[in-house]
Amino acid sequence: MKELELVHVCALEEVPAGEGRAFDVEGYEIAIINTGIEVYAVENRCPHQGSPLDEAEIVGESLVCPEHGWVIDLTTGDVVDHEGYSVATFPVILEDDQVYIQLG
Numbered sequence: 283m284k285e286l287e288l289v290h291v292c293a294l295e296e297v298p299a300g301e302g303r304a305f306d307v308e309g310y311e312i313a314i315i316n317t318g319i320e321v322y323a324v325e326n327r328c329p330h331q332g333s334p335l336d337e338a339e340i341v342g343e344s345l346v347c348p349e350h351g352w353v354i355d356l357t358t359g360d361v362v363d364h365e366g367y368s369v370a371t372f373p374v375i376l377e378d379d380q381v382y383i384q385l386g
């Protein structure tokens with residue numbers, strides 16, 4: 283089985299609570315989303331028409347795409363109001379106020 287790769291993304295303080303930020307991580311554009319309760323990492327591309335998700339509104343543990351309002355569950359990556367669509371999610375590890383994700 284292939285080992286998951288742990289990759290440093292940023293310092294936690296770079297992503298204030300209630301906001302998202304985009305980072306280039308080994309060629310992938312990743313949105314780090316800090317809900318204020320949890321930190322999530324998702325592909326920074328809405329599955330509808332590709333709008334950047336670091337600019338999405340955070341509502342609870344969901345994102346609301348700024349373009350047409352699709353709602354994405356951060357815990358699963360699923361678009362909750364359009365069945366069958368989803369965005370890639372990456373496990374987040376916080377250590378010493380640094381954000382790491384697992385790429386696999």
Ligand code: FES
Pocket residue numbers: 328329330331332333347348349350351352
């Ligand atoms: S691009 Fe996100 S809802 Fe249309």
